[in-house]
Amino acid sequence: MKNLIEKIKSLQSVSMVLEPDEAGRNLHIKKVMEFAHGFIDGLENRKAFKGSSPEKHAFEMNAKPIALDELLGIYDNEVANKGINAASGGHLGYIPGGGIFTAALGDLLADISNEYTGMNYASPGGVQIENELINWMKSIFSYPEKAIGNLTSGGSIANLIALTSARDAHQIKGDKIQKSVIYLSRQTHHCIEKALRIIGLEDINIRSIPVDAFSRMDTEALQRRIHEDLAQGLLPFLVVASAGTTDTGAIDPLDAIGKIAEDHKLWYHVDAAYGGFFILSELKRKCFEGIERSDSLVVDPHKGLFLPYGIGAVLIKDKKAVFHSHHHTAHYMQDAILEEQVINSADVSPELTKHFRGMRMWLPLQLHGLKPFVACLEEKIFLTHYIREGLCKSGFEIGPEPDLSVTYFWYRPENTEQDDFNRKLLEYMHQDGQVFFSSTIIEDQFVIRVAILSFRTKLKTIDKAVKMIRKCLDQTKDYFQNHTE
Numbered sequence: 389m390k391n392l393i394e395k396i397k398s399l400q401s402v403s404m405v406l407e408p409d410e411a412g413r414n415l416h417i418k419k420v421m422e423f424a425h426g427f428i429d430g431l432e433n434r435k436a437f438k439g440s441s442p443e444k445h446a447f448e449m450n451a452k453p454i455a456l457d458e459l460l461g462i463y464d465n466e467v468a469n470k471g472i473n474a475a476s477g478g479h480l481g482y483i484p485g486g487g488i489f490t491a492a493l494g495d496l497l498a499d500i501s502n503e504y505t506g507m508n509y510a511s512p513g514g515v516q517i518e519n520e521l522i523n524w525m526k527s528i529f530s531y532p533e534k535a536i537g538n539l540t541s542g543g544s545i546a547n548l549i550a551l552t553s554a555r556d557a558h559q560i561k562g563d564k565i566q567k568s569v570i571y572l573s574r575q576t577h578h579c580i581e582k583a584l585r586i587i588g589l590e591d592i593n594i595r596s597i598p599v600d601a602f603s604r605m606d607t608e609a610l611q612r613r614i615h616e617d618l619a620q621g622l623l624p625f626l627v628v629a630s631a632g633t634t635d636t637g638a639i640d641p642l643d644a645i646g647k648i649a650e651d652h653k654l655w656y657h658v659d660a661a662y663g664g665f666f667i668l669s670e671l672k673r674k675c676f677e678g679i680e681r682s683d684s685l686v687v688d689p690h691k692g693l694f695l696p697y698g699i700g701a702v703l704i705k706d707k708k709a710v711f712h713s714h715h716h717t718a719h720y721m722q723d724a725i726l727e728e729q730v731i732n733s734a735d736v737s738p739e740l741t742k743h744f745r746g747m748r749m750w751l752p753l754q755l756h757g758l759k760p761f762v763a764c765l766e767e768k769i770f771l772t773h774y775i776r777e778g779l780c781k782s783g784f785e786i787g788p789e790p791d792l793s794v795t796y797f798w799y800r801p802e803n804t805e806q807d808d809f810n811r812k813l814l815e816y817m818h819q820d821g822q823v824f825f826s827s828t829i830i831e832d833q834f835v836i837r838v839a840i841l842s843f844r845t846k847l848k849t850i851d852k853a854v855k856m857i858r859k860c861l862d863q864t865k866d867y868f869q870n871h872t873e
């Protein structure tokens with residue numbers, strides 16, 4: 389016995405390090421905050437993109453303790469300083485994320501008290517916070533009270549949950565898979581097809597409905613295609629609309645698609661991962677008319693609410709359909725199932741144990757109120773107009789007026805192949821890296837995309853961007869002049 393106690397005590401003296409005292413905690417916090425202040429206040433001068441990779445052995449694990457100063461140095465040099473600087477306002481590529489400071493404080497609180505929010509039984513307060521956020525989102529999108537939802541790690545998993553529910557509601561299994569039809573557009577995010585493969589619907593019929601000049605789904609074509617499929621004895625099952633496509637930010641005609649879905653009893657899913665929160669702005673509310681007709685929808689707070697990566701959301705009207713695959717009981721959970729009135733996130737998601745991610749959303753929204761978030765969204769809309777004007781004035785061609793905050797442009801050179809020219813131009817833009825852009829193909833033509841969604845993108849960011857693009861345009865012209873002579 390004495391021996392045992394001695395052993396435990398000696399282990400304790402080592403494991404104690406995992407519980408620093410207040411002085412120890414302060415020391416760590418101070419250093420991390422020094423880094424944070426330096427990082428945030430230095431963002432203006434950091435590039436938005438640096439195309440280099442970390443040193444080969446930078447992160448090597450060797451089980452020995454390393455001083456925090458050294459680790460922060462490694463983090464700064466090898467992580468924060470390489471690739472796309474996602475925290476930078478100069479990130480105008482793909483769909484920029486957020487990272488507001490107060491969300492990090494929410495995470496800190498969640499991590500410190502380590503709430504287990506998979507089950508109401510374990511953290512009634514934490515679960516209620518997350519359910520309150522889901523109810524708030526239901527009200528934004530005019531979803532009925534009986535709808536349920538989940539805070540996921542992002543849009544992909546949110547879409548996965550919605551499509552699984554759609555599959556189960558329509559019992560798409562066995563022979564029915566090959567007879568069933570899903571309607572997407574060319575602009576639908578690839579995570580939809582990925583989710584279909586994951587949930588065993590690889591062999592289902594997928595129709596890619598054409599889009600109009602604004603990249604919105606052509607609803608007449610959708611209608612026609614459904615009739616053709618019905619005539620062939622197939623089973624139209626699901627239509628996916630986008631409320632803000634990734635490529636061009638286009639919002640499909642949500643109301644018209646909803647009507648078609650209703651007429652043909654299709655499950656209607658709306659992927660609003662990127663654009664959904666623009667509904668909060670009076671300027672854009674009209675574009676979202678009909679979203680309330682959908683059976684399920686996805687929205688990403690780590691995009692449109694400027695939160696750090698790691699929070700998406702799904703809303704679904706048919707609770708039974710959600711529970712079919714996600715609700716599970718086991719003996720070791722018998723104490724928890726007594727409380728069925730409250731929705732447990734574990735019953736709406738593949739996850740059981742999960743991060744209490746609601747805290748990073750609830751804290752900032754409560755602390756700041758909604759107004760700054762809406763102002764920030766509207767600012768992005770006007771900055772998009774502003775950069776389009778700047779690009780026009782600089783001699784670029786621009787895509788059609790966008791629905792939201794994604795647009796695209798290209799240069800029409802005189803004696804060079806247009807795509808080659810624009811590819812080279814983007815190469816120079818990446819080399820410069822002050823502001824980061826990505827590209828896409830629209831109507832078989834290479835174009836450079838501008839996606840404005842970072843809360844740190846401001847007027848001066850756009851001025852800097854246009855200046856940089858002009859410089860790179862000159863470089864590109866020089867390049868082709870020297871290479872054609």
Ligand SMILES: *Cc1c(COP(=O)(O)O)cnc(C)c1O
Binds near residue numbers: 541545579634662688
């Ligand atoms: C970003 C995005 C997704 C994927 O969401 P993740 O959060 O990256 O998993 C899906 N659909 C659209 C329209 C998106 O913009």
